[in-house]
Amino acid sequence: MRPSIATVTVLEEGRVELRLELNAEAWLAEIPPSVTNTDDALNAPVYDALRQLDDETLAAELVARQRALIETLGLFTERSKLPLSLQGVQVFPEPDLGLPRISEVSLIGGLTTEAQGLRYEVDPTHPATAVRVYLSATEDPIVDYLMTGQSTPLLPLVGPILRDVPALVGRYITLGFLHILPKGLDHIVFILGLVLLSHRLMDLVWQVTAFTVAHSVTLALGLFGVITLSPAIVEPLIAASIAYVAFENLYRSHLVRSRTAIVFLFGLLHGLGFASVLTELGLPPRDYVIGLLAFNGGVELGQFAVIAGAYLSVGYWVLKAPWYRSRVAVPASLAIGGLGTFWCLERLGVFA
Numbered sequence: 001m002r003p004s005i006a007t008v009t010v011l012e013e014g015r016v017e018l019r020l021e022l023n024a025e026a027w028l029a030e031i032p033p034s035v036t037n038t039d040d041a042l043n044a045p046v047y048d049a050l051r052q053l054d055d056e057t058l059a060a061e062l063v064a065r066q067r068a069l070i071e072t073l074g075l076f077t078e079r080s081k082l083p084l085s086l087q088g089v090q091v092f093p094e095p096d097l098g099l100p101r102i103s104e105v106s107l108i109g110g111l112t113t114e115a116q117g118l119r120y121e122v123d124p125t126h127p128a129t130a131v132r133v134y135l136s137a138t139e140d141p142i143v144d145y146l147m148t149g150q151s152t153p154l155l156p157l158v159g160p161i162l163r164d165v166p167a168l169v170g171r172y173i174t175l176g177f178l179h180i181l182p183k184g185l186d187h188i189v190f191i192l193g194l195v196l197l198s199h200r201l202m203d204l205v206w207q208v209t210a211f212t213v214a215h216s217v218t219l220a221l222g223l224f225g226v227i228t229l230s231p232a233i234v235e236p237l238i239a240a241s242i243a244y245v246a247f248e249n250l251y252r253s254h255l256v257r258s259r260t261a262i263v264f265l266f267g268l269l270h271g272l273g274f275a276s277v278l279t280e281l282g283l284p285p286r287d288y289v290i291g292l293l294a295f296n297g298g299v300e301l302g303q304f305a306v307i308a309g310a311y312l313s314v315g316y317w318v319l320k321a322p323w324y325r326s327r328v329a330v331p332a333s334l335a336i337g338g339l340g341t342f343w344c345l346e347r348l349g350v351f352a
Helices: 023-029 043-050 055-064 066-073 165-180 185-196 201-223 230-252 256-281 286-317 322-349
Strands: 003-010 015-022 073-074 084-091 102-111 117-122 129-134 141-144
Touching: 003 117, 015 023, 023 043, 023 055, 023 117, 055 084, 055 102, 066 073, 066 084, 102 201, 117 129, 117 141, 129 201, 141 165, 165 185, 165 256, 165 286, 185 201, 185 256, 185 286, 185 322, 201 256, 201 286, 230 256, 230 322, 256 286, 286 322
Parallel strands: 003 129
Antiparallel strands: 003 015, 015 102, 073 117, 084 102, 129 141
C-alpha cells in the first residue's frame, strides 16, 4: 500500500481537472486504508486476482466502476460537492507482481459562477493522499498531505492564500515520524542494529548523530535536485547497509572508530531514500525549507522513539548482563542480517 496523489487544476472557463494516482487494485478489492500490506487484508485474494490482470483489463475494470469511484472523490466548493465525469484511465505497467501497480484516473468538472472556493477531502475508502492544487496556470501549487478523512482548507479562487505555517509544520513532522514508525521497517531495523553493539549511551549518540547529519545532507540535496539516484539503486543499498551493520555486530564485541564513519556513509544512502518520499509527495515551493526541516524533525523523533523503545523494553534490563551478547545481541543481529540480505536480494529482483 502507498499514498495516493491528487492533482487538482483550475482551468479556463470555470473547468476543474482532477488527476488521481492510486493503487486501483486495493480500492477495487475494498481493502481498508489502515492496512499497510495487502497480504494482511481479508480481501487479499481479491487483490491478488486483480493484480494478475493485464493493464488494459484493469483499466476496463475501473471504467466499469467509475460511478462508485467518482462518489468517493471529494472535490467541494463552499456550498456543495463538485460533479465530476471520467475523462480517461491510464494504468502504468509494473511487471513485478509483488509491487503495487499505479493507475491514474483523469476527471473533469465545472464550477458555477457563484463558487468562491475549492477544497479536497480524502474519502474513508482512500489512503493518505498528497494533494496539489493549481488555482491558476501561472501560480505555484498549494500542496498538502492528508490522512484518510482529512480535508484541505477552503482555498479561495480569487485573492491571496493565507499560509498556515503551524499546520504545515505539524503535517510534515507527522509525515516524517510516520515514515519511521510504523512505515519505515527498514529504517527501524537499521537503528536496532546500531543499538545492539552500543553498550554506552555516548557510543549510540555518536552513531545516531553521524547518521542524522548524513541523511539530513542528502535529504536536502536530493529534494533540491542536486543529487538524483534511482530508487532501484538506493533501496537495495539501504538493505545492504542493514545487513552490514548486523553482521559487523557478530564479529565485533565492541565499537571501533570506523563504525561511526561507516554509519555516516550509510546515512547518506538513507537520506536519498527519505528524499524520494518527499519528491514523490511534493512540498509547497514557497515552503521548501520549512517543510524539509519539519519532515526531518519528524524522522528524528521517530528514530529516538525506536531507540527509547528498545532501551526501555529490553536494553535497560539486560544490557549489563554477562550473557547479553550471546543471548540477545548475536541472535538479534543474525535475524537482522538475514532480513537485510533478503530485502537486498528482493529489491534487486532476484525473487521476481
